[in-house]
Amino acid sequence: MLQAIGLTSTPRRDRPPAVDDLTFEARPGAVTALLGPRGSGKTTALRLMLELEPGRGITYFRGRPLHRVAHPPREVGVLLGDVPGHPSRTLRGQLRMLCAATGVPAARAEELVRTVGLTGLERRRIGTLPIGADRRLGLASALLGxxxxxxxxxxxxxLSVPESGWLYELLRAHAAEGGTVLYTTDDPKDAARNADRVVTLEGGRLVADQDAVEFARTRLRPRVVVRTPHAARLAAAVTQEARAARRAVEVVAEDGNRLSVYGSDCAAVGDTAFRHGVPVHRLAEERGGEGGAGAGRGRGGAGQARRTQEGEEPAKPASPAVEPASGGAEREATGRRRGAARRPARSPLRPLRYELHRLVGVPSTPLVVAGVLLVSVTLALLLGRGGRAELPAVLAGWPAISPLPPAALGAGLIGAFSFGEEYRYPALTSGRGAVPRRPGLLLAKLTVAAAVALALGVLVVAVDLEALRFVYGGQLVPVPKNWPTLSASWLGLTVGCAWAGVLGAGVFRAAAAGVAAVLAVPVALVPLLQKVLTGPSVRSAAGLPARLREFAGPQWSPALDRWLAGVLRVVGQPAGVALSLALTGLLCAYVFTGLRRKARW
Structure with a gap:
């Protein structure tokens, strides 16, 4: 059972809240429609239920708020608008990535592809899907857990009529197995035809909470639709005759030459038009429309008012502690048994698997790697041809005029994409709150970014070395004696740039900010540190490494001591110090801005 209690959105700029004290419930085993015209607060209400919108109130999903649900994808499936995800990702890749995040086997993706009728479209890009297939993919994403x-x-x-029919059949089947279904619509006839219960909103407030039969009887009033070039004249005539006959007839002028007549029929309206010589271009009876969704001339509360006049009390949601009826409880138990076999296992590898699927599922990663290799080889050959640059700079493809080598820039760009694409194409946030801010996902992104940076650094040096040997001969590329220190510096630079890109994009929620954080180290921090370190000083910190070793107590082996000394020398360089300070500052900013709310992956 879903119980929404006192939902109120935060008002903005002295405007009334989009949702104001909304309380209702959606029962298991039934389809509930949240009905209202555009701007009535339907979408905001859903976002308040999912804790994606600031405001007051609480929503219970089978007695628990969403932030206390251990496995949100197992409890709530969400579709808000179009399918979230990178448009270049394939349909199969999108579902497998979400399977990794949800903690369900990848075979679940193939099963749902068949269930929603997307067989044969697995390799299509999300951005190229027609609206019908896009909506089916959204339902598959919502049903993964x-x-x-x-x-x-x-x-x-x-959607077309056949697509809509298929959609509501699927929702009805989910409800028949004990599930709870809540969807929004602005079409009253759609709500009456496809829902078991209709909750009507107007101006963010609850207007009526009725079962579909009562809703159709009280709020979907029959009307006569008339098209005539003399709409005002016919409206006056119909109103005058209704008053003379003491009949409750209401005439509403629509756009152009269209009238809606409530409380009459085609014969009476046609006779009135004939008696007054008004030509009629269309005369038909319809059910639904303006009064159904509470729009226009205050008719939103008509159904509620009519129920009050008849002596009926408006429906009120049950208290959170009240259990559903016995039939609903049986359906709820059936729903729990239905998904018990697919209960996702909690594992620290879930965010890691998700990040790997995210990384390899889009073309940006191979394009960045290919571009880095091409630029680095070109620069290495040009630097080697001159014979003036030192060997490390040649192998890295790092000319003196460049702030960073191509490999470090590429690693930072890939790291920035890891969060930049997460916020630009939010595949996770719709169902589980601010997922990109969760610690597990951050650790996974840092781990994967470090692995990619290490691989990219090694690959660039290997390719540049082979290119230099092939073009200029092996004798011109000697192996330096201090290659371990150079290798540590090189790999530390690439990993540090990758982490700076990850954290920069995570703090500012944009890939461009991650790239700016990478470039800020050599452009701003390193020159500043060099001025500080080379400026006049009264005291010196010489001998600090030896005193630190004495303070630590245990005596390490000579080999380990040499490695630690090498690490300290690498980190102690201006670039190493600047990168360390930048990473520390970005991590603190990330923690301050992103991890304030307790959350689980």
Whole structure:
């Protein structure tokens, strides 16, 4: 059971809240429609339920708020608008990436592809899918964890009649197995036809909470639609005759030459038009429309007012402690048994698997690697041809005029994409809050970024070395004696740049900010540190490494001591100190801005 209690959004710029004290419930085994015209607060209400919108109130999913649910994908499946995800990712890659995040086997993706009718489109890019296939993919994403509750924001918008029929059959099947379904719509006829219960909003407030039969009887009033070039004249005539006959007839002028007549029929309106000599271009009876969604001339509370006049009390949601009826409890138990076999296992490898799927599923990663190799080889050959640059700079393809070598820039760019694409194409946030800010995902991104940076650094040096040997001969490329220290410096630089890109994009939520954080180290921090270190000083810190070893107590072996001394020399360089300070500052900023709310992966 879903119970929304006192949902109120935070008002902005002295405007009333989009949702104001909204309380209702959606029962298991039933499809509930959240009905209202555009701007009535339907989408904001869903976002408040999912804790994606600031405000007050609480929503219980089977007695627990979302932030206390151990496995949110197992409890709630969400579709808000279009399918979130990188447009260059394939349909299969998107589902497998979400399977890794959800903690379900990859075979679940193949199963849902068949269930939602996307067989044969697995290799299509998300950005090229038609709206029908896009909506099916969104439902597949929402169903990955076999959730008990489905929250869908206008799922049938823009779909054809057959596509809409298929969609509502799927929702009905989910409810029949004991699940809870809540979807939004602005079409009253859609709500009456496809929902078991209709919750009507107007101006962010609850107008009515009725079962579908009562909703159709009280709020979907029959009307006569008339098109005539003399709409005002016919409206006056119909109103005058209704008053004379003491009949409750209401005439609403629509756009252009269209009238909606409530409380009458085609015969009476046609006779009135004939008696007054008004030509009629169209005369038809319809059900639904303006009064159904609470729009126009204050008719939003008509159904509620009519129920009050008839002596009925408006429906009120149950207290969070109240259990559902016995039939609902049986359906809920059926729903729990239905998904028990797919309960996701908690594992620290889940965010790591997700990040690997995210990294290899888009073309940006191989394009960056290929571009880095091409630029680095070109620069290495040009530097080697001159014969003036030192061997480390030649192998790195690092001319003196460049702030960073191509490999470090590429590692920083890949690191920046890891969070930049997460915020630009939020595949995770719709169902589980601010997922990119969770510690598990941060550690996974740092780990994968470090591995990619190490591989890229080794690959660049190997390719540049082979290119130099092939073009200029092996005798011109001697192996330096201090190659371990140079290797440590080189790999530390690439990993540090990758981490700076990750943290910079994570703090400022944009890949460009991650790249700026990488470039800030050589452009701003290193010159500043060099001025500080080379400026006039009264005292010196010479001998600090030896005193640190004495303070540590245990005596290390000579080999380990040499390695530690080499690490200290590498880190103690201006570039190493600047990079360390930048990473420390970015990590503190990330913790301050992103990890304030307790969350689980």
């Amino acid at each position: 076999a959730p008990h509750t489905l929250l869908l924001d206008e799922p049938a918008a823009g």
